[in-house]
């Protein structure tokens with residue numbers, strides 16, 4: 123979401139380029155997270171065989187087991203999992219963009235971002251663009267996709283009539299673990315502005331396919347947004363991609379519009395309704411907004427809005443307007459509204475829980491989970 127490297131760079135080929143990439147990756151490492159990243163790396167090396175074994179039993183035929191065993195890190199900050207997630211997504215986004223006739227002319231390379239925040243970053247270059255994305259993004263999307271997919275599953279057990287009643291939906295969600303899970307995520311985010319290393323969040327195995335679809339729909343949007351920055355930089359190199367007469371905020375919205383269009387097409391191609399109906403990006407912005415509200419409540423301070431980026435609330439509204447103006451059918455709007463209603467029930471409860479925590483003894487910690495590792 124953030125174009126941290128605002129200027130055009132001339133990335134040279136070979137070793138020098140790799141060294142420069144690592145230098146940039148180092149600038150993305152947040153103070154205090156170095157140890158965690160090292161731990162992740164050591165954990166991967168130590169468990170390589172066990173991971174491959176798990177892939178070969180659970181995801182037979184995916185080729186992932188071989189990928190784990192043959193993986194060789196591209197530099198100090200490379201990460202197997204991020205490469206597995208984002209490299210193929212980037213290729214798909216570029217193919218869709220090219221089909222839409224709005225793709226970057228220069229090649230785009232993926233590099234793992236060691237930043238633990240949910241945002242990805244774009245480094246436009248006069249030779250080869252670099253897209254940085256990593257665990258910060260995938261962890262944030264994965265945990266929230268877990269919460270939202272669990273919410274959808276819980277209310278799906280209600281009768282059709284009850285599903286149309288907000289009090290019934292509230293009752294059902296309050297009876298399950300979803301709201302407390304969401305509060306824990308928002309509370310944790312309020313502490314570190316990241317969900318990396320949050321730990322285990324239990325979910326029934328049968329919910330995995332739905333969660334993965336939602337997760338993909340969120341991630342494809344994030345990747346496509348950064349690709350939009352590359353396209354814009356090629357056109358308006360002197361103004362960091364910003365169209366003459368336009369502002370940085372408008373530019374971000376334009377990148378969102380591009381990403382939403384890509385997301386829709388991705389949904390059609392991959393048979394992913396969460397992408398096609400833009401539920402992925404909408405819930406992504408909603409989760410960010412919920413997390414930031416938790417910061418405001420717990421810190422007791424309103425943060426000053428960014429000068430370069432629209433707020434998550436604005437981006438959420440923009441995505442919703444985009445969906446409507448794109449002529450979404452009544453059927454799609456109904457299903458989007460339903461997903462957002464669930465999100466809002468969760469959001470309003472999380473807000474109340476945060477206010478309750480704030481009003482309690484200030485020494486009491488934010489609800490935490492058991493800190494088990496989640497791969």
Ligand SMILES: [Zn+2]
Nearest residue numbers: 123124125374
């Ligand atoms: Zn951006």
